[in-house]
Amino acid sequence: MKVYKEKEVWFVTGSQHLYGAETLKKVAADSEVIARSLNEAGNIPVTVVFKPVLTTPDAIYKLCTEANVERSCVGLITWMHTFSPAKMWIRGLKSLEKPFLHFHTQFNQDIPWDTIDMDFMNLNQSAHGGREFGYICSRLRIDRKVVVGHWHDTDAVGKIAIWTRAAVAFDESRNLKIARFGDNMRDVAVTEGDKVSAQIKMNYSVYGYGVGDLVKEVNNTGDAEINKLIIAYGEQYSISKSDLGSDSIREAARIEAGMRSFLDKGGFKAFTTTFEDLHGLKQLPGLAVQRLMEDGYGFGAEGDWKTSALVRIMKVMAKGLPGGTSFMEDYTYHLDPKGMKVLGAHMLEVCPSVAAARPTLEIHPLSIGSKADPARLVFKSASGKGVNVSVMDMGNRFRMVVNTLEVVDCPEMKKLPVARVLWKPLPDLKTAAHAWILAGGAHHTGFSMAIGKDYIADYAAMAGIEMLVIDENTCIEKFREQIRWNELYYHLANGII
Ligand code: MN
DSSP: OOTTTTOEEEEEEEOOSTTOHHHHHHHHHHHHHHHHHHHHOTTOOSEEEEOOOBOSHHHHHHHHHHHHHOTTEEEEEEEESSOOOGGGGHHHHHHOOSOEEEEEOOSOSSOOTTTOOHHHHHHOOHHHHHHHHHHHHHHTTOOOEEEESOTTOHHHHHHHHHHHHHHHHHHHHHHOEEEEESOOOTTOSTTOOOHHHHHHHHOOEEEEEOHHHHHHHHHTOOHHHHHHHHHHHHHHSBOOHHHHTSHHHHHHHHHHHHHHHHHHHHTOSEEEOOTTOOTTOSSOOOHHHHHHHHTTOEEESTTOHHHHHHHHHHHHHHTTSSSOEEEEEEEEEEOOTTSOEEEEEOSSOOOGGGBSSOOEEEEOOOSSSOOSOOEEEEOBBOOEEEEEEEEEEOSSSEEEEEEEEEEEOOOOOTTOOSOBEEEEESSOHHHHHHHHHHTTOOSEEEEESSOOHHHHHHHHHHHTOEEEEESTTOOHHHHHHHHHHHHHHHHHHTTTO
């Protein structure tokens, strides 16, 4: 299903004039077949657009500059059907601002043993044409994606599908605006960071507002809009009649309407709040944040704009895939040696897209923040595979850390009035938490059961940021070593940026 049908990747084939017009005609025809096949692959979520075969430096440069300005184009897939002398690509690749994937494939799957002749050999040269192209990309130090395999190979096409989702998310981050209501939670370190560096690297921009600006919008909400939301709450969630008619729910609806209106007027797709700065709001926005997240907005609590942006980016990658994506926090451990687990939750703000069943809408006091009792959706998550992702400002660079998880069923916790998720981190809790802490990974994460580590790796490569993976293969000694080498690599590679 084309969930981003307005977005395109351009299928670009490299060749040259050496082989004559007939061969070039066949190259174009074959390329069109492959482009069409990728476009029709059910898991590729964007439109794959066939582009005429490139045979000169001028044509390559022109295509790359067109890709830069075409808003619908999120990236290129390049393929060398024949040999395409790669000096021709230098000017174009140096100017290209969109990510690209080098598809190292060939038209025929098998060698036609009985009929193969030199004409066939001249036409089907990707085995060495792809190497020439690979050399110039490496010589230019461009971190592109490489996928190897026949174009019918479901594993190869699956990798392309993941990369296109990351490319759409990278495109989203170029246009992403984050609204910050209030500043950071006082004294907290990991949620801080350099917003200028973040914009240079990850392109999104962060806009600060006094909470009073939001309060004004909340107070402008009319009764009709509030009543409409209360009816929706009654339909979507389990809630008692008396609670549904309470002042607390009415106030939660007012906050939701005001927040949504503020974000939409400003073109914001992500936001942060902080319980330390709620002046003029009667309760900490819980239900409002949960419902906005479910509609695709990114969120980070306590002023955490990096996680807010990350949650939005992960939600864009995950669009249309089964499984939810949420803001998350590692809250408390189950350290039973027979099966160690992490209980993930937040004060209120976990996205109902991860819920196993219909949430209940409840009103309970909050032990911090000294405000009125806030409304929140309470549920447990579905089980299955998941990831936690964190992004931190390490001073000289941003680091992403990903941990793969096995999300398990939550036992009943009758007295816990918040949404919750229970998981076993891979390879095991001791190793995963050890590695996460060595990496400086935050307590806040983007959590998803819809996407895996490969999506995040493709995104991190596009943004040119450090990426550390904690999964079934993690060994602490190797992980420490990787961190140490990365310190040196990024110090040298980043120059003065
Ligand atoms: Mn928190």
